[in-house]
Amino acid sequence: MSYCFAFGKIISVVNYLNIFNDNIMSSYFELQKLIRKFNRKIHQISEEEFSFKSSLEKWSKKEILGHLIDSSKYFINRIENIFTKQEPFNLKRFEQDDLVKLHNYQEQDSNNLIILFQSLNIQIMQVMKNCSEEMRAKTFNFGEQKVTVDQLMKSYLAHLNHHLEQIFNQDGSSIKAINHVSLESAFEQLSNAPSEFVELLKYGELVVEFYKPDKIDKQQPHTRDEIYIISSGSGAFDLEGKIFQVKENDVLFVKAHDKHKFINFTDDFSTWVIFYGLER
Numbered sequence: 001m002s003y004c005f006a007f008g009k010i011i012s013v014v015n016y017l018n019i020f021n022d023n024i025m026s027s028y029f030e031l032q033k034l035i036r037k038f039n040r041k042i043h044q045i046s047e048e049e050f051s052f053k054s055s056l057e058k059w060s061k062k063e064i065l066g067h068l069i070d071s072s073k074y075f076i077n078r079i080e081n082i083f084t085k086q087e088p089f090n091l092k093r094f095e096q097d098d099l100v101k102l103h104n105y106q107e108q109d110s111n112n113l114i115i116l117f118q119s120l121n122i123q124i125m126q127v128m129k130n131c132s133e134e135m136r137a138k139t140f141n142f143g144e145q146k147v148t149v150d151q152l153m154k155s156y157l158a159h160l161n162h163h164l165e166q167i168f169n170q171d172g173s174s175i176k177a178i179n180h181v182s183l184e185s186a187f188e189q190l191s192n193a194p195s196e197f198v199e200l201l202k203y204g205e206l207v208v209e210f211y212k213p214d215k216i217d218k219q220q221p222h223t224r225d226e227i228y229i230i231s232s233g234s235g236a237f238d239l240e241g242k243i244f245q246v247k248e249n250d251v252l253f254v255k256a257h258d259k260h261k262f263i264n265f266t267d268d269f270s271t272w273v274i275f276y277g278l279e280r
């Protein structure tokens with residue numbers, strides 16, 4: 001781990017930096033590569049996914065792009081200051097969350113943001129292209145650290161790469177807005193899962209899972225409210241010592257943190273599991 005000194009949070013940049021050869025043009029080509037990837041992939045993301053926020057505090061992909069616009073503006077501004085102001089030049093902190101709120105990126109037109117991001121980075125490519133070896137070796141202060149312009153450039157690229165991966169990640173961790181799941185497909189997805197439950201659908205604070213315990217229900221209390229709808233078989237449900245007999249199509253409600261488990265259930269027992277609302 002290394003501090004991404006120029007652009008906010010701590011991210012792992014070490015491995016990424018190692019792939020650079022120290023060719024003077026390497027930053028320029030690396031940025032060109034990242035921007036081409038961005039241009040190729042950005043329009044494949046639906047507006048819904050782009051603006052999706054999994055919680056109030058977490059940035060949507062759109063806000064991440066806004067944050068990248070901020071970091072591009074900062075980069076340009078810093079480079080300008082380093083080469084025009086009196087030495088020693090001290091780099092200021094980057095207040096990333098405040099900036100994203102100030103610009104209200106979440107409510108802005110996505111295409112405008114995309115164009116702004118592209119334009120700023122075309123400008124940065126020109127700067128990188130025109131920086132001589134001497135200019136790259138110039139140092140400035142960041143807190144206690146002495147940093148070179150070359151390091152600032154590499155840090156900018158590592159930060160950009162880190163956030164582009166968040167925007168283009170394919171694991172669907174932020175959203176899985178499927179409209180229909182059949183019981184057959186739930187069984188099939190479960191058979192391919194490494195555990196006794198599988199996540200089928202996720203949207204905002206809603207998560208729908210399918211669960212088929214094998215003989216013993218080993219689950220622990222959850223941090224969110226929960227609903228079960230029994231999908232097959234029958235058994236009993238122990239909720240804080242209270243026992244309920246349950247069968248297919250029955251509904252159970254469990255408050256966050258309440259102790260609960262299924263007991264004495266048939267071999268074909270399975271249930272839909274629905275989590276909703278905030279963590280408590």
Ligand code: NI
Binds near residue numbers: 007009096
């Ligand atoms: Ni960042």
